[in-house]
Amino acid sequence: MESGNEVLVQDLFETLGEDLDFAVVAGKVGLKNSIHAPEVQRPGLALAGFLDYFDSKNIQIIGQTELAYMSARPEAVMIRNWSAYLSHHPPLVIVTRELFLAPALLEIADRLGVCIFSSPKKTDFLIHKIGLYLERELAPTEMIHGVLMDVFGLGVLIQGESGVGKSETALELLQRGHRLVSDDIVEVRKMRQEILRGKSPDLTKHHIEIRGLGILNIRQLYGASAVVDEMDVSMVAKMERWREGYEYDRLGLDQEKTMILGIEIPSILVPVQPGRNIAIIIEVGAMNQRLKNMGVHVAEEF
Incomplete structure (x- = not known):
């Protein structure tokens, strides 16, 4: 299930307000x-009245340079340009360094319903x-059935039909010193630079379900280092x-891929059969993938 996210200005205020010393001064x-876009931009020529390429979806941030320019304009010009600027309804305007906007400008923001924050922090x-927070919250998201483990520093998503032994394999990997990220459902976000980042839903965080044992709290059982x-x-x-008669890969020359949120991820197919230690196979598969990431392809060199 894929979702397109949004963040309310109030959510931003409640999450970052204390850390960034936000105060609501208007609107x-x-x-x-x-808020639908992760970019935070300075208005630039928009404050001079040139709005042809102004992207009103982005949060706007006003610092010393912008306020110095506005203060140098005649009041009538300043009010006209400010009104035209806010009439495009950016979701939020932030004034940095505890600088002050003229009361007339704040009244325009109130009238147009554009929220104005002030902060003592520097613009950059x-x-x-804010960019880091919005990138995470607005990233395309998909809820994927599986188990996500940290195996030798590599995020390995274990998938398979119900009852095939995913959670039991994860438990064996935990016994071997690896770490649990999420069991059963993995929340995957598509970040910038084509990165997929997985985490656990809050409800199941640090927990794993094992048939016959029930729900286990991995943090309590194995300690904080296990999650x-x-x-x-x-x-x-x-x-x-295991499918009888099926020709499984015995050389490793062909790299399979799995598509998640439009990004191809290297994958391996692990047939399950009595006597096979799946945890060790996945562990070695992760080590082999690390070698491939460094440009070492053992199967091709054989």
Whole structure:
């Protein structure tokens, strides 16, 4: 299941407000505005009245340079340009360094329903912090059935039909010193630079279900070092019951791929049969994938 996300201005305020010392100075009704784009931009020529290429979906941030320019304009010009700027209804405008907007400008923001925050932080710092938060919250998301493990620093997504032994394999990997990210359902987000980042839904975080034992709290059983909150998905291990007569790969020359959120992830097919230690196979598969990531392809060199 894939979702397109949005963040309310109020969500941003509640999440980052204390850390970034936000204060709402105008347009409180705009706290209900939705943010759909992760970019945070400085208005530039938009404050001079040139709005042909102005992207109103982005959060706007105003610092010393912008306020110095506005203050140098005649009041009538400043109000006209500010009104035209806010009439495009950006979701949020942030004024940095505790600088002050003229009361007339705040009244326009109130009238148009554009929320204005102030913060004592520097402009570049705010852009960085807000950008990281929005990138995560607005990233395309898919809920995937499987188990995500940290195996030798590689995020391995274990998939397979119900009852094939995914959770039991994860438990064996935990016994061998690896770490659990999520069991049963993995929340995968598509970040920038074509990165897939997986985490557990809050309800099942740090827990694993084993038939015959029930729900286990891995953090309590194995300690904090046995769990990790999130991990980049770097490999998929597909478990399936052994099919008689099927020609499984014996050389490793062909690299299978699994498509997740439009990104191809290297994958291996692991047939399950009595006597096969699936955890060790996945462990070695992860080590082999690390070698491939470094440009070492053992099967091709054989």
